[in-house]
Amino acid sequence: MKRKEEVSLTTPKETKRFTVVINPEAQVRLSEFAKQGKLSQGQVSEVLIERADVDNLATAFKARRQDKVKVRATKKVLCGALEKLTPAQRKLLEQFHENDKL
Structure with a gap:
């Protein structure tokens, strides 16, 4: 019997989670970006913030x-x-x- 491999998350468990309130249209676009890049919505948000001028x-x-x-x-x-x-x-x-x- 094979042991299940542990799934490692990209962020450690100690990382705090935050909630951001956005309008539905922005959430749909964020979701689309995440699906295209195969990333989480949080990761997409981080990239957008890092790249924002x-x-x-x-x-x-x-x-x-x-x-x-x-x-x-x-x-x-x-x-x-x-x-x-x-x-x-x-x-x-x-x-x-x-x-x-x-």
């Missing part, structure tokens, strides 16, 4: 940051406006929302 990405980072802040500011204004509604106005708004679900 931060100077070239600065404009994209700035645009993403501005979008994030803009959404946050809009949300804050909307929440402030909703807080000022009277109970009757809130009830009317809830009715409109219920009609949207139908």
Whole structure:
């Protein structure tokens, strides 16, 4: 009877694992890159990070940051406006929302 060979992982067990939240479209692309290169998604991410030219990405980072802040500011204004509604106005708004679900 043959002994099973131990499978060695590319990373030691002591290596910490991290979770990264990305949008579904980016995850699909990451998955495709991993399949093409026959690598794990983590390894693909590491290669992309190692090869990234931060100077070239600065404009994209700035645009993403501005979008994030803009959404946050809009949300804050909307929440402030909703807080000022009277109970009757809130009830009317809830009715409109219920009609949207139908």
